[in-house]
Amino acid sequence: MNTTTFDTLERAGSHTSPRVIRLNALDDVVIAIDQLVSGTAITSEGVTASGLIPPGHKMATRPIETGQPVRRYGQIIGFASQPIKPGQHVHSHNLTMGDFTRDYAYAHDARPTVRATEPAYFQGIVRDDGRVATRNYIGVLTSVNCSATVARAIADHFRRDVHPEALADFPNVDGVVALTHSSGCAVDSEGEGLKILQRTLGGYACHPNFAGVLVIGLGCETNQISTLLKSQGLKDNGRLRSFTIQDTGGTTQTIARGIELIREMLPAANAVHRESVPASHLLVGLQCGGSDGYSGISANPVLGVAVDMLVAHGGTAILSETPEIYGAEHLLTRRAETVEIGQKLVERIRWWEAHCARSGAAMNNNPSAGNKSGGLTTVLEKSLGGIAKAGSTNLVDVYEYAQHVDAHGLVFMDTPGYDPVSATGQVAGGANLICFTTGRGSAYGCAPSPSIKLATNTALWERQSDDMDFNCGEVLSGASITELGAQVFQMMLETASGKASRSEIHGYGQQEFVPWQISVIT
Structure with a gap:
């Protein structure tokens, strides 16, 4: 899965009839853009909706037997807990987590970095x-x-x-x-x-x-x-x-x-002044919070394009939230620049598995209630959409929480999934800008680094534009992910140059400083 696959999304329907999105030919489901009521025919898939399917949620396009894997993005997002018929709603009532083998294929897909031909400042x-x-x-x-x-x-x-x-x-x-x-x-x-x-x-x-x-x-x-x-x-x-x-x-x-x-x-x-500097001086922390079923379709892939542009200009992007790449980490290890870098990432996954086991918890306790209302069912599904914001370039290093980031390119920092804790670690590592995608509508800032909010859908943009900086929901109406990604990259440069983000205008940032506490309090 990479950002280029999303620029030619298969859509059925129009603005006057229900629309769905197919993300990959291997998928067992499509995503409803409009609410589907029972009896709605989706002619491109040859299925008819059976029951109500909310916007952002999944509809089966083929029969799935109990225990069989269910795919979205061409990847496993869970297993059927009961037989699922074509046209039925696929969600927590009939989709569950399960173990499956992931091929880490360390560094298999690493490629030379393509540098930008025109400088950005x-x-x-x-x-x-x-x-x-x-x-x-x-x-x-x-x-x-x-x-x-x-x-x-x-x-x-x-x-x-x-x-x-x-x-x-x-x-x-x-x-x-x-x-x-x-x-x-x-x-x-x-x-x-x-x-x-x-x-x-x-x-x-x-x-x-x-x-x-x-x-x-x-x-x-x-x-x-x-x-x-x-x-x-x-x-x-x-x-x-x-x-x-x-x-x-x-x-x-x-x-x-x-x-x-x-x-x-x-x-x-x-006694300071601003001056023109190369985009290579940008360290951007990548966050997604209040995610929904559109996050991995619109805002995260759009941000992924902007990240690829940033890396092409010599800048750095910090992907984090280890529990929210769980189940999709094999797509990152394949992009690791070396085998050792990929192994460092898996070591952090293993630490989290042991950490959860000691606490009587499980890595699949995600998504949150809001995520599920927005259409996300399992942590696997959330993770696959979440890593889309990391673009498609090589993974060049892995850092522990709040470690100083000195590499250039896409890096990973081990953090919890809770946004304030995660972003606090990124800023401690040197991030001088945060890009934050949201589908449910998160209100967040991160002093002293500005935070840009990217809405996954137009309904959120219209309802909560007071907190949003950019509408990625246009993807769902046919806008180009590549073109929107270029606009987000330009917004990064403008914000880094001093243009206030919405969260800065509202004064967010001081209360959101939340260092990670893993110690025993005595």
């Missing part, structure tokens, strides 16, 4: 060390939950909607944001959970989208600031300052101290 902010920012914030980070309140109070002092005078003389500063969390203490001081938190905070502390950063603690927490900074190779300097509530003398004095330090940082933070 955006207007970025070049830091003194050569790193390129897409935004220019000052951040307030916390070592522990106990310092969250003072961090928010410090950032609130500089809110333009409340205190417009605070940043009136600093128009080049995008704002002051507090990124707080609920961890940092009562955990194993040598455990993996604390290491992940420190790696995440370290990634944010040195993110190019921050012109300056305060790190504030309580003073007695497990996650000591001195240890945090040392573990990440960081030191207090002009752009990074740290202190604790206990050493400063309490809440009131800590807030006053933080405000004073940010005022000292503002002149240097404001």
Whole structure:
């Protein structure tokens, strides 16, 4: 499965009659674009709908016996739990998970990267060390939950909607944001959970989208600031300052101290300008949340085309959400640049299987209720549609959560499927832009990196356009995925150049900072 197969989708019907989409000749189902009522004839498939089939849901086109695999995208998405007749609705009542062999064929489909013939640029902010920012914030980070309140109070002092005078003389500063969390203490001081938190905070502390950063603690927490900074190779300097509530003398004095330090940082933070830089400086985190039956047909393939263009220009795309590539990982291992890279990906899958087993959970506990209402039945189906946003280029590396991403091309970062946790890891790894597809309608932002929302269907676009940046639902009416993908790539460049996304306009981004917690709380 790759993006090119989607540019010639087979459609039956018209705007005046029910429409369906066939994604692959091997498929046992088609996807309803319009609601199908019992008795509706789909002449191109030679079947008649038997019962109500909602938009985005699947209809069988051939008889399927109990236990037989059911295919969509030409791949197995589950197994029939009862006999299914042509024309019947295929969903959780008659489709279930099951084990099957996947051929990882490491690096079998790896191909030389095709480079763009014409360069692409955006207007970025070049830091003194050569790193390129897409935004220019000052951040307030916390070592522990106990310092969250003072961090928010410090950032609130500089809110333009409340205190417009605070940043009136600093128009080049995008704002002051507090990124707080609920961890940092009562955990194993040598455990993996604390290491992940420190790696995440370290990634944010040195993110190019921050012109300056305060790190504030309580003073007695497990996650000591001195240890945090040392573990990440960081030191207090002009752009990074740290202190604790206990050493400063309490809440009131800590807030006053933080405000004073940010005022000292503002002149240097404001002394920046945007300049033309190659698109190779873009690191884009790929997310999908509130997915539906259209996600793998419209928005994800459209984003996949944009990702291929980004990679052709030397940029980097970060695919994540390990539980949501489960069952489709073999399509990525085939694209791995080397056998070792493919094996690194499978190692992360095995870790998740063991992690779930220890917790009495299962990898097939996905999709969510909203996903199922939108037409997705199994994690296999969700995963196959999800990886479409990764385009078709080679997989060049695999990273653990919040690790610094230094490769160029398509990479994978091991994260949970929960969007705020996943995107937090991507930004910690260096993502300076997030592209987020949604079918049900997700409201999300990711300071200090802008987030672009791509709607999978026109109904969502019309209902929730206040939160959406781009309508990929036009694919369902015959628009070219390739052409829409080129438009999304252009939107990436414009957003990276400073154009505000819808989530930024609404002020999303501070509450969505959610580092992954895997440690035991004691």
